[in-house]
Amino acid sequence: MQRQITIGLTLVGAALLVAGCHTDMWQQPKVKAQQKSEFQGFSNKAASRPLVAGTVPRGKMKLDEAFFTGFQDGKLVKELPIQVDEMVLKRGQERFDIFCSHCHGRNGDGKGMINQRGLVLVRPPASYHSDRLRNMPIGHFYDVITNGFGVMYRQAPGVEPADRWAIAAYIRVLQTAMNGNLNDVPSDERSKLEASAGKPSIADAATPGEEKS
């Protein structure tokens, strides 16, 4: 009996071992990255081929012109192509502080740390609080982030399209905050503001570590 059990177990073990030894999937013909190909049709002998022209990853077709370019029919869009809520503005603020504020300043006045430390080779970063940029269609900000502007290089690689719009929306917040007056404030909030007059406001807000002159 003992012997039969031993033989049985040995057979089961052997069967498992043999079953695990299939190498046909492992050894199938295939190309690895950077490998050479002898295929006659590939004149440069590279096994990895570039994508066929016009290939678009599934679900990544950029059909929405306004959303992906900031233009519609050749004109800068005047309205945000996304829904704006508090979350979007907070996201815009966060992304702006990360990707733009070191040049443009936390409040968009163009006096970020890079400007203050004299690292301005050709032109200083723009202030967003000029009449021209206040009246600029919002698509312009998307376009500047996407393609750069003058000496400013493009920020597209670090900032996804939806985040570019969030930043554009937040630039409008900065513009409004820096150019508002008391009439823009709801009447019940005005008295609070008047009471705090003389205390620091957003216009004085400095980038942390910034030296006030």
Ligand code: HEC
């Ligand atoms: C490395 C510094 C730097 C960074 C980072 C930077 N900018 Fe700029 N930006 C500049 C400079 C410099 C100019 C002025 C370019 C010129 O006039 O040639 C400028 C100009 C602009 C303008 C004005 C365009 C116009 O019509 O005059 C906008 C809007 C702008 N930047 C938005 C952004 C946003 C949004 C970000 C972040 C996503 C950003 N920038 C990041 C340096 C920077």
